[in-house]
Amino acid sequence: MKDYLIKAYGFDGTVRIYTAVTTNLVAHAQKIHDLWPTSAAALGRLLTNTIIMGAMYTGDQELTIRVNGDGPIGNMVATTTSRGEVRGYVDNPHVFLQYNSGKLNVGQSVGNGFIHVTKDLKIRDMFTSSSEIQTGEIAEDFAYYFTKSEQIPSAVGLGVLVDDDNKILSSGGFILQVMPGCKEETITKIEETIKNLMPVSEMVKKGYTPEDIMNEITNNDYQLLQTMDLNYYCTCSREKFEKGLISLGKTQLEEILENDKKIETVCHFCNTKYDFDEENLKDLIKEAK
Numbered sequence: 001m002k003d004y005l006i007k008a009y010g011f012d013g014t015v016r017i018y019t020a021v022t023t024n025l026v027a028h029a030q031k032i033h034d035l036w037p038t039s040a041a042a043l044g045r046l047l048t049n050t051i052i053m054g055a056m057y058t059g060d061q062e063l064t065i066r067v068n069g070d071g072p073i074g075n076m077v078a079t080t081t082s083r084g085e086v087r088g089y090v091d092n093p094h095v096f097l098q099y100n101s102g103k104l105n106v107g108q109s110v111g112n113g114f115i116h117v118t119k120d121l122k123i124r125d126m127f128t129s130s131s132e133i134q135t136g137e138i139a140e141d142f143a144y145y146f147t148k149s150e151q152i153p154s155a156v157g158l159g160v161l162v163d164d165d166n167k168i169l170s171s172g173g174f175i176l177q178v179m180p181g182c183k184e185e186t187i188t189k190i191e192e193t194i195k196n197l198m199p200v201s202e203m204v205k206k207g208y209t210p211e212d213i214m215n216e217i218t219n220n221d222y223q224l225l226q227t228m229d230l231n232y233y234c235t236c237s238r239e240k241f242e243k244g245l246i247s248l249g250k251t252q253l254e255e256i257l258e259n260d261k262k263i264e265t266v267c268h269f270c271n272t273k274y275d276f277d278e279e280n281l282k283d284l285i286k287e288a289k
């Protein structure tokens with residue numbers, strides 16, 4: 001099954017719901033970053049949450065989410081567009097921490113700290129809003145973020161199943177957002193439904209589509225608004241790295257040329273390497289100030 005999400009209204013149009021299957025894009029992230037199980041689960045949950053959040057916007061907007069915890073995973077970053085493209089990385093890809101039950105201990109691996117959400121609307125300034133990490137399990141942290149920073153009462157479910165050999169078995173998620181005018185009894189009903197819901201990673205492993213997950217949440221009663229394909233997509237290029245090197249300035253580039261004769265750069269998001277040799281450096285120096 002390909003990765004995609006659907007957006008719908010449920011509960012008489014008073015709740016906005018997104019459901020997504022992201023197994024392939026998380027498997028791609030696992031491969032390029034050599035993620036071990038707990039790092040894979042943490043980044044996979046973040047990528048899923050981020051790509052769903054991207055679908056809340058339109059046009060050329062970009063969203064960058066930083067999870068800065070003090071756990072062994074270190075910082076995590078994910079960036080998305082409103083077109084179903086996401087990329088991300090973790091400081092430490094090699095974390096495999098479990099609870100006694102054998103369940104991956106994402107919370108402790110992420111630790112305490114803050115979530116920072118930066119919206120680049122491509123018109124003027126960027127906006128960043130932040131909230132405190134609650135459990136480090138990612139879903140609870142973003143439910144808190146939506147409620148606290150965006151004043152939208154929300155429920156978030158995210159799940160990644162990873163085999164001991166690091167293979168991604170399933171990944172998916174949902175975000176529910178309660179809109180003004182939603183009745184108290186509807187909220188109670190939603191809370192009850194979410195509490196009894198099968199974990200989303202289990203649903204995806206059983207082959208549930210985003211529509212099937214939506215059916216579980218709304219009891220087959222929703223209005224479909226949008227369907228969107230999802231991909232792991234990096235926007236890096238040699239030109240972007242050239243610009244970055246030029247911005248270091250003439251003096252520093254001349255020092256690199258003198259001492260190392262070359263420079264090797266690597267994209268954090270996709271691990272593509274861009275090498276610049278002596279000739280390339282001389283060209284860059286000509287363009288630098």
Ligand SMILES: [Zn+2]
Pocket residue numbers: 234235236237267268269270271272
């Ligand atoms: Zn890249």
